[in-house]
Amino acid sequence: MSDLTLTTAVLIRVDAMTAADQAAAVQWAQDLGLPLEGEAEFALQVSVDGLQLQELSASAPGPIRVDFIEGALAHRRQFGGGTGQMIAKAVGIQPGVRPTVLDATAGLGRDAFVLACLDCQVTMIERNPIVAALLSDGLRRARLDSQVLGIVQRMPLLVGDAIELMLAWTAEPPQVIHLDPMFPSRDKSALVKKEMRLFKPLVGADDDASDLLAAALALASHRVVVKRPRKAPAIAGTAPTYSLDGKSSRYDVYAKKSLKS
Known part of the structure; x- marks a missing residue:
């Protein structure tokens, strides 16, 4: 992970997909300067399968992730x-x-x-x-x-x-x-x-x-x-x-x- 600081007007939070992913979510939140809870427009979702970005509106499309192996x-x-x-x-x-x-x-x-x-x-x-x-x-x-x-x-x-x-x-x-x-x-x-x-x-x-x-x-x-x-x-x-x-x-x-x- 990189030591990054995000500057954006868009509200983004980091979500752990399971309890087992919580530690990794905390690390990503610290690295990116993002909250782990609260109102947000997007979620950076953390799981054992990797990171994905998900819009949180009711009509949102599916998540985006980087996959060089399949698809x-x-x-x-x-x-x-x-x-x-x-x-x-x-x-x-x-x-x-x-x-x-x-x-x-x-x-x-x-x-x-x-x-x-x-x-x-x-x-x-x-x-x-x-x-x-x-x-x-x-x-x-x-x-x-x-x-x-x-x-x-x-x-x-x-x-x-x-x-x-x-x-x-x-x-x-x-x-x-x-x-x-x-x-x-x-x-x-x-x-x-x-x-x-x-x-x-x-x-x-x-x-x-x-x-x-x-x-x-x-x-x-x-x-x-x-x-x-x-x-x-x-x-x-x-x-x-x-x-x-x-x-x-x-x-x-x-x-x-x-x-x-």
């Missing part, structure tokens, strides 16, 4: 299309080329997991403490499973403000930086709608997207890729070199030099 990510790991996927093309995966990637807006870690499945080393940054807690817990559980252990070992997580961390970067620069700033989603799938409903109050819009892009362009050695809804404008500032369009999303690619050089 949608397991299916994508096995049947996702390999190097033919748009994200693989965007970051520049080619025969013999597996760039080092910094996913500066990691969220629930799905894009990082896809790239790690394709043998990229992917450092993740997540600045929202609740989202980071869900992601950290998902990684912890995945490290206990031999099917995905090797994959998630290529996915270290940094918790903090991506702009600050990139500006203070002292390690070898990543070849590629991947950005997926929060933007109103037009995706109609139930999963995306559920996640947007839960995450929008917690995360809000990334109003500093232009600064995020500028910091990424200053740090990346080869390229920056930005995931956007297909019809959304590019992030203000530097124009992308080119774009890759999909059915509902696109990647704006800011090329600095060839990954083969």
Whole structure:
């Protein structure tokens, strides 16, 4: 667990799902600065199966949790299309080329997991403490499973403000930086709608997207890729070199030099 402080106007409490989970719930509450009881809009639920975030309204969808072992990510790991996927093309995966990637807006870690499945080393940054807690817990559980252990070992997580961390970067620069700033989603799938409903109050819009892009362009050695809804404008500032369009999303690619050089 990380020593984090949550600053949000949204009321969140930590719930132990059983009496046996109480000690872990107390620890999470201390780490995140959240209450264990009282009125709340959301609950971070703690159980032997890991963390999940649940909205507490009567019409709330089901909980959100990070699962790298089963479900949608397991299916994508096995049947996702390999190097033919748009994200693989965007970051520049080619025969013999597996760039080092910094996913500066990691969220629930799905894009990082896809790239790690394709043998990229992917450092993740997540600045929202609740989202980071869900992601950290998902990684912890995945490290206990031999099917995905090797994959998630290529996915270290940094918790903090991506702009600050990139500006203070002292390690070898990543070849590629991947950005997926929060933007109103037009995706109609139930999963995306559920996640947007839960995450929008917690995360809000990334109003500093232009600064995020500028910091990424200053740090990346080869390229920056930005995931956007297909019809959304590019992030203000530097124009992308080119774009890759999909059915509902696109990647704006800011090329600095060839990954083969």
